[in-house]
Amino acid sequence: MSFNALILAGSRGGIDPVAAYAGVAHKALIDIGGRTMLARVVDAVRAAGAARILVSTADEAVRREALTLGAEPTAAEAGPSASAKRGLALAGAPLLLTTADHALLRAEWITTFLDAVPDDADIAALLARRETIERDAPATRRTYLRFADGDWSGCNLFWLATPAANLALDLWQQVERDRKRPWRIVRRLGVMPLVRYATGRLTLARALADIGGRVGVRARMAESPFGLAAVDVDKPADLDLVRGLIR
Template sequence: MARTTDVTPAALILAGSRPGAPDPLADYAGVAHKALIELDGKTLLARVTAALRRAGIDRIAVSADHPAVVVEALRLSLQVIAPAAGPSGSVAAGLSALGAPLLVTTADHALLRPEWVTRFVADVPAGTDAAVLLARRDVVEAAAPATRRTWLRFADGHWSGCNLFLLATPAAGEAIGLWSQVEADRKRPWRIVRRLGPGLLLRYLLGRLTLGAALRHLGARAGIHAAAVASPYGLAAIDVDKPADLDLVRTLVTR
């Protein structure tokens, strides 16, 4: 497909701290923050940064406020942007600071590879304002049979997010407000579809709504063109949210 932009995007790595109780994953790994978990001698933040740089991205910032993560970010020569309330607020701050096109990922994307990034950006359809990378269940389970995911169930398959987003144009900022509304329901797609009206909700409940159609309608509600991009790389859906994820990723890295 035609690229939506020929400009190399900047990148934002989300590595904020959740308020309240300590992160059980960081406790499990014995570190101050999960971005500092080490795999193969590198912190997760360093691994993600290296993958982005090998994908040709030079302008990279991290949204972080934990002192130890900030120190690691500065060691990696990353720009540090103070996080806002929730991931959507942090993305808005990143877009304001870095501009579009902006690639967004997370510090816990432990297996991130440069070819996933370059393939995603190349596959975003021309004219798209905002895109999200997802992988079908069969692709994910073929690559990592032991993984346990929460699947987005649509007529064209079951999907898992890959923690890669492209805000291709400045207009993508219009979708951030909608993003904040659906954050709490990201693992319950019927609640997200419900926002689009009873007709689409009925199509979803009857198993007739595709993921692409849902995203197009969500984008239209925000006044932008939004698209889903299917990843051929099943491991792109594997992040590190809980101890079982970390154990799996350690096994995959060892292999």
């Protein structure tokens, strides 16, 4: 399958604790086993079949690294959702979306994900069950969402299958803006899905379908058989773990 890809390599502003821990200016430039994290992600995406690879960043050193890797740097917007919208506008759908801190990323994970995406999806996300993650990376500490069908963690891989994925990115932007006003998030996402979630009656697939349905997009999921796909580098402890696994 031929597709384009967008790698988010933005910054939240201020000093990144992982970059500071590694002694570099930007997290994407951390060396792991002789390759920067960005290079590892570009390698995996390219090996999976990406024809065009965009790197969203506001950092000049990351921009130069992207060019060296044969990727196309593009200006990061204010927040990951806006950067994703810009990438989708530049590269079009279908578009694979991932992050520069996904240092363990492998081409096999990407192709397995794309093969599992339902045919009717406008947008899809890869997620892994707690037991799968703990089997493959028992030392990692992830954030889990508890649904009726188990505890799940995201894998930083998204498939923007059709232009309608823009509607989901619009909702993501709204949630980002309202993160300090939770009542607005509840209003946007709908009360009934949250009631079903609170009472343990909501599966993950149903949650995505409900939320997507509110904005007119078919949001779907795929389950990862690879627990390491949920491991990214958010904290210094994650970097130590990833370096140990790669060694």
